[in-house]
Amino acid sequence: MDLLLQRIIDGLSNGAIYAVVAIALVLIFKATTLVNFAQGELAMFGGFLFYVFAVQAYELPLLVAAFIAMVLSALLGVTVERVLVRPFDPQDHLPVVLITLGIFYIVNAVAGDIWNYEPRAVPSLFPNNFDDFISIGGARLFYDSLGILVSLGLMYLVVYLILNKTKMGLAFRAVSSNTESSRLVGIRVGRILSFGWAAACAFGTLGAVLVAPRLLLSPNMMAPVLVYALAGAAFGGLDSIGGAAIGGLVVGLLNSLVLGYLTDIDAFSSFRATPLLPPMLLLLTVLWFKPSGMFGTKQIERV
Amino acid sequence: MALVVQQGSAQHRTLKLAFFGGLALIAIVLPFILPDFQVGRLNRAIWIATAVLGLNLVVGYAGLLALCQSAFIAIGAFICATLVHEHGWDYWMTIPAAMFGSFLFGVLLGVPALRIKGLYLAMATISFAAAFPALTKLEMGGIARRTGGANGLKINEEIVPTGWAESLGFAAEEPFRYRYFFILFLAVLAFVGVHNLLKSRPGRAIVAIRDNETGAAVSGVNLREVKVINFGLSAAIGGLAGAMSAVNTGFVAETSFTFVLMVDLLVALVIGGVATIQGPIWGAIVVVFVREIAKNMSIPLGFYTLDGNGPLSQAIFGLILIGVVFFAPRGIAGLVQKTLPKIVQIVPTPPGGGTTKQTPSATPDLELSAQ
Numbered sequence: 001m002d003l004l005l006q007r008i009i010d011g012l013s014n015g016a017i018y019a020v021v022a023i024a025l026v027l028i029f030k031a032t033t034l035v036n037f038a039q040g041e042l043a044m045f046g047g048f049l050f051y052v053f054a055v056q057a058y059e060l061p062l063l064v065a066a067f068i069a070m071v072l073s074a075l076l077g078v079t080v081e082r083v084l085v086r087p088f089d090p091q092d093h094l095p096v097v098l099i100t101l102g103i104f105y106i107v108n109a110v111a112g113d114i115w116n117y118e119p120r121a122v123p124s125l126f127p128n129n130f131d132d133f134i135s136i137g138g139a140r141l142f143y144d145s146l147g148i149l150v151s152l153g154l155m156y157l158v159v160y161l162i163l164n165k166t167k168m169g170l171a172f173r174a175v176s177s178n179t180e181s182s183r184l185v186g187i188r189v190g191r192i193l194s195f196g197w198a199a200a201c202a203f204g205t206l207g208a209v210l211v212a213p214r215l216l217l218s219p220n221m222m223a224p225v226l227v228y229a230l231a232g233a234a235f236g237g238l239d240s241i242g243g244a245a246i247g248g249l250v251v252g253l254l255n256s257l258v259l260g261y262l263t264d265i266d267a268f269s270s271f272r273a274t275p276l277l278p279p280m281l282l283l284l285t286v287l288w289f290k291p292s293g294m295f296g297t298k299q300i301e302r303v
Numbered sequence: 304m305a306l307v308v309q310q311g312s313a314q315h316r317t318l319k320l321a322f323f324g325g326l327a328l329i330a331i332v333l334p335f336i337l338p339d340f341q342v343g344r345l346n347r348a349i350w351i352a353t354a355v356l357g358l359n360l361v362v363g364y365a366g367l368l369a370l371c372q373s374a375f376i377a378i379g380a381f382i383c384a385t386l387v388h389e390h391g392w393d394y395w396m397t398i399p400a401a402m403f404g405s406f407l408f409g410v411l412l413g414v415p416a417l418r419i420k421g422l423y424l425a426m427a428t429i430s431f432a433a434a435f436p437a438l439t440k441l442e443m444g445g446i447a448r449r450t451g452g453a454n455g456l457k458i459n460e461e462i463v464p465t466g467w468a469e470s471l472g473f474a475a476e477e478p479f480r481y482r483y484f485f486i487l488f489l490a491v492l493a494f495v496g497v498h499n500l501l502k503s504r505p506g507r508a509i510v511a512i513r514d515n516e517t518g519a520a521v522s523g524v525n526l527r528e529v530k531v532i533n534f535g536l537s538a539a540i541g542g543l544a545g546a547m548s549a550v551n552t553g554f555v556a557e558t559s560f561t562f563v564l565m566v567d568l569l570v571a572l573v574i575g576g577v578a579t580i581q582g583p584i585w586g587a588i589v590v591v592f593v594r595e596i597a598k599n600m601s602i603p604l605g606f607y608t609l610d611g612n613g614p615l616s617q618a619i620f621g622l623i624l625i626g627v628v629f630f631a632p633r634g635i636a637g638l639v640q641k642t643l644p645k646i647v648q649i650v651p652t653p654p655g656g657g658t659t660k661q662t663p664s665a666t667p668d669l670e671l672s673a674q
Contacts, residue, residue, distance in 0.1 A: 034422070035422050035425065035426060084625065088628075093368055093422060093425070094368065095632060097368070097569075098569070098570070099625055099628055101570065101624065102621040102622070103625075105617045105620055106622065106625075108617060109615050109618035109621065110615070112617075113615050227430055227433050230426050230430060231426075233426075234423055234426045238422065276433055276434035277437065277438065279430065280430045280431055280433075283427055283430055284415060284416075284427055284431070287419045287423055288418060288419075291418055291419050292423065
């Protein structure tokens with residue numbers, strides 16, 4: 001029983017990180033109807049900025065360093081969107097996918113050149129010593145995991161409030177529902193796109209800062225996280241923020257439970273080497289029954 | 304001033320003969336001038352071009368972002384290697400088996416996957432491509448035993464020139480030269496086959512679905528059937544490419560078929576030119592050889608020098624990629640199609656067989672690729 005509880009807690013706290021990155025993906029999808037395959041790398045770069053401010057150069061307080069890193073990545077995101085993405089028609093998927101893959105290569109290589117590929121330890125935003133936990137029915141809920149879950153909750157709240165209670169959020173929803181009409185009623189679409197990318201990159205960086213103490217910071221850190229986040233976002237539906245949060249959590253939970261229990265059975269022991277399998281199967285099953293994800297808007301075609 | 308040639312005239316036929324004859328001559332001479340390891344790299348370019356040709360059927364001509372070609376390549380490569388290694392087949396006999404196996408996998412995956420649309424399909428298939436290498440290491444059902452698991456399968460000794468080829472002077476010590484001709488032969492078959500397919504009724508149906516799905520259905524195209532079979536065919540060509548890669552290196556391991564390969568194929572497709580027959584060839588050359596050149600480049604950017612000799616060769620490659628999408632959105636094939644009419648213009652024969660001046664129309668290839 002306590003083992004099950006432990007696995008659920010671990011799964012949820014990993015899932016929360018995927019959820020954070022998945023929400024970032026959805027924000028960009030809602031703004032520009034494209035999937036940003038460079039999201040993980042941009043987030044990784046933000047994680048390194050955090051490292052610079054918190055450890056390498058300035059030794060600022062961790063929260064301040066995380067905040068500065070988020071602001072700087074937001075600026076980076078705005079620049080990338082303005083220079084590299086806006087010239088293209090997002091309805092034509094292939095060029096934009098290629099652009100984000102190009103950014104992927106460049107950011108990864110530049111980070112590797114500046115900070116090399118050695119994995120390095122990074123301080124956690126939350127206390128993460130061996131005895132920093134609350135005991136729940138025999139399972140250990142580390143402050144670290146709790147902090148990640150709380151961060152996800154806070155982030156979701158912030159995004160929800162901005163989108164539903166501010167004028168900017170109203171404009172954002174208008175643009176994501178119909179760009180042309182929004183432009184006609186006088187919404188500055190460009191600013192909304194910038195806002196979407198800024199928010200996504202800032203939150204992506206938050207995800208990287210949260211995951212870095214667990215995975216160790218290195219330029220290749222975010223690639224698996226991105227795959228899980230993609231699975232989570234597609235599970236929930238690419239244009240649903242709540243769906244992305246739930247999708248990320250489900251992927252994390254599934255991974256922890258399947259890998260935890262199934263690998264005890266002999267025939268499945270090699271599943272340990274295939275951590276990507278459960279989310280992939282989940283994704284294919286969900287998309288088979290609901291081609292727009294669990295909570296996504298159905299795509300309707302007009303002749 | 305451009306040379307104006309009438310389509311189907313003797314001059315046109317001579318030009319065509321000279322062009323393809325020249326290409327064939329280069330293809331035959333090339334492996335004898337290059338050092339052995341460069342021939343191996345050339346072989347890699349050929350099988351990558353073939354894989355991209357298959358990818359092009361789905362991504363280019365059918366307009367579906369299905370990004371799991373690397374998995375089909377792996378299936379073909381493993382079928383080839385395991386038949387040679389475990390069952391003692393001759394390597395050339397495994398080629399149809401590899402294609403058929405990949406075709407079946409493609410159809411099996413295509414039936415559910417093609418319900419999914421647009422970027423969802425891209426995400427589902429790319430996560431499949433990412434998970435696939437690990438799948439080959441599963442202990443269930445003897446999968447790991449047949450694929451060699453993490454160690455891979457070595458079939459290098461089994462791929463030797465057949466008797467008659469040996470008598471032509473192909474030495475076993477320089478294996479890549481013989482393998483080059485074997486691989487090239489298969490690739491030429493694949494390219495001619497796809498070229499002809501696209502000119503036929505089913506080929507036109509594929510393009511019609513891309514351009515207007517409802518319109519195609521109304522005109523009597525069976526959407527589901529055409530889509531799934533097209534997906535299967537693309538997978539079969541991927542499987543062929545996989546078998547070619549197994550023949551080239553004589554070694555198959557899951558680490559060669561990760562989604563890094565998938566990204567390379569996509570990059571090759573776009574740099575070469577989407578929905579063209581020549582595009583995959585250009586793209587494969589760029590992906591295999593420009594990577595090497597990028598390692599010897601350094602681009603000064605004022606305060607920061609992009610030095611290719613290190614991790615930054617990837618950055619230079621990324622810059623090239625973004626540059627192509629910006630400045631040559633239709634790839635190298637697009638550039639060729641734009642510059643070629645300035646050198647040679649092919650004009651259709653006017654009715655009646657006269658030689659009246661007529662404004663040259665676009666070549667059929669151009670019409671196919673125009674979206």
